[in-house]
Amino acid sequence: MSAGPLLLFDGECGLCHAVVRFLLRRDRAERLRFAPLQGVTGQALLQRLGLPTADFDSLVFLPDVAAHVHHLRSDGVVAVSQYLPGGWARVGRLFGVLPTRWRDAGYRLVARSRYALFGQYQPTPLPDPRWAERILD
Template sequence: MTRWSPQPAPDEPDGLILFDGVCIFCSRWVRFVINRDTEKRFRFLPIQSEAGQALAVRYGIDPEAPQTNAVVLNGRIHFKSDAALTVLGALPGMMAFRGLKVVPRLLRNPVYDLIARNRYAIFGRTDACMIPSPEDRKRFL
């Protein structure tokens, strides 16, 4: 098992997505999920929050320089490309993305890492975390 392999996370809230709240790309990812998550299965936690930092540290993510997002689903926490594909595979109409998990992490994660390493340069960053709409606010921890 590698550092970024899925791990047991039985005490974490199911459907929780940990994300970089000042990353514009990451905030767009959250908006993408919100718009497609008709069952409202997912909730969101910016890594810049106290709870987000604590969760990150528990699973070996540096809160000052996060190199991955994470998702807790069915008692396991997923990182990097596994996290993205796990979320996509759980959204209506996106189940085909589950099939990409047959591609080894050894090939998937370098692509993820390239985007993650350059996300601020390519997409930008903000000084503050995104502010959800009043109706979506209850989905943020």
């Protein structure tokens, strides 16, 4: 597996897939890669990091897959936002000023109700076929 930033996300969550598409559209430098937590890549990395392999209420962001550094929940959101252009990185830094406890409380609230609010992921073709190369199994 090559080094570089990777976001692990709930592959069955409609909101999570929408966030991945949002990030794909804005990451014009094409640095970010993505993998569902339930997939082969996600499961291997969760095991390597000593994280639960069946609890998918948190995203996991690895700034460098080769390192053992990872960010969960709202810390992951803040970290991944720094890979986005201009205003999005600033929004992430502003969000990061809030205490982690507050950010994670909001994150957990959305995570608990994400299926009720946004539904389960229904596969649809990617708007840009090149994006498929950045989504790992």
